[in-house]
Amino acid sequence: MITDIIYLHGFLSSPQSEKAQITKKYFSQFHPEIRVHTPTLPGVPNDAIAVVEDLLQVLQSANGHEEATKMDTPISVAFIGSSMGGFLSTFFAERLGCKAALINPAVTPFDLLQEYFGEHQNPYTSECFNVDETTVGMLRQLNVEKLNSQQNYLVLLQTGDETLDYRLAEQKYGTxxxxxxxxxxxxxxxxxxxxxxxSSFLLSKN
Structure with a gap:
């Protein structure tokens, strides 16, 4: 039974983004029993992974898994991920065997970020970080080449996405x-x- 949903925002975004706030408001109104977590993800991929792992550890302890390691499955968790957050949600959904709803997910961000090399500042958090070959290497290490359970995903795509080619997601996750x-x-x-x-997809028992 799902008790916690982790929303992962996209590149240069934050928990203050419109979709993150809409998601929290929706679950608060219609599923108040569900806790929605919107961690602030650093621009460095490995640091973002560490933030989510720490959150999972807290949730595991709260659910009575005090002896669990960071990557053990908290069976009560699911993910919602947007863009880069969709890429990271896929990494965790595969590792944990849980469900994830993805919104215009980045499929190969390590290719896309080649165009963004240099220093960036997150407009929400003012965090400054560099995108370089090290960043690309981190993302390649996090990439899931083949999904174990396509049925664990609901993928929402819009063909007018001006940043990502929706057909890449369609090919990876299955029509x-x-x-x-x-x-x-x-x-x-x-x-x-x-x-x-x-919510129907993530909260269903199937």
Missing amino acids: EYCRIEQGGSHAFDQFETRLDEI
């Missing part, structure tokens, strides 16, 4: 598990209208 809308944008237009489907 059966993708919901493809014509038009839209990378931010995923009218995201709030899809939260009923997202």
